[in-house]
Amino acid sequence: MYRGIVADDERHVVDWVEDLLAVHFPDLEIWRANNGVEVLEKAGLWKIDLAVLDIKMPGPDGIETAHRILEMYPGCKILLLTGYDEFDLIYQVNNEKNIRYVLKTEADREIVKKISGMLSEIEQEERTRQTMDAANRKNRLIRHFEQRGMLYDIIFE
Numbered sequence: 001m002y003r004g005i006v007a008d009d010e011r012h013v014v015d016w017v018e019d020l021l022a023v024h025f026p027d028l029e030i031w032r033a034n035n036g037v038e039v040l041e042k043a044g045l046w047k048i049d050l051a052v053l054d055i056k057m058p059g060p061d062g063i064e065t066a067h068r069i070l071e072m073y074p075g076c077k078i079l080l081l082t083g084y085d086e087f088d089l090i091y092q093v094n095n096e097k098n099i100r101y102v103l104k105t106e107a108d109r110e111i112v113k114k115i116s117g118m119l120s121e122i123e124q125e126e127r128t129r130q131t132m133d134a135a136n137r138k139n140r141l142i143r144h145f146e147q148r149g150m151l152y153d154i155i156f157e
Contacts, residue, residue: 002119004050005042007033007065008081009055013104017052017081017111024026024112025119027131036060043069049122050115055082055089063092075125077118080110096100 002025006017014032021028028050033039036059039051051069053062060068066078078099082089085103093101102114 001027001029002049002122003029003031003046004052005031005033005039005048006052007035007057007062008054009034010054013081014053020108020111021115023053028119034058036062036065040068041067043072048073050118051076051078051125052081052115053078055084063089066096070098075120075122079111079114079118082152139144 004021006014006021008014008017011034014034018030018032031042033042035057036053038059039053040060042048043051051066053065055062057065061112062080062082063104066080069076069078074096079102080089080099081104082101090101092141093099096145100118102111102113108138
């Protein structure tokens, strides 16, 4: 189960994105917001895995809100959904880890494809983290046995 938030100052856009996510990602729990302040308040209540944010919204804009979410949850994936096709915005976002950009005018399938890829990244990162945690636990156990002189006894006796 993943948690996400959709934020836009236009209610019909939030409705559209929420419906799109509900149909294609039933395991994604979604919260709604109308501005950056609401997003950050809700992000303070529970961990967010995915955020779909409008770039030009009241309060902190989507880019500032994205950065603040990533300070709280560095593994969160953020999709900036906007009506602006400005080179500077695209360039800025494309150089940032965990942030993607898509136009509101894109076909639904393109938005779904991007979000699907982002959720796959989250799953892969979680599997990697679990593998590293298991390896670190085994490493600590081996060091413990070495320090106690027990490793030789375990291997050779």
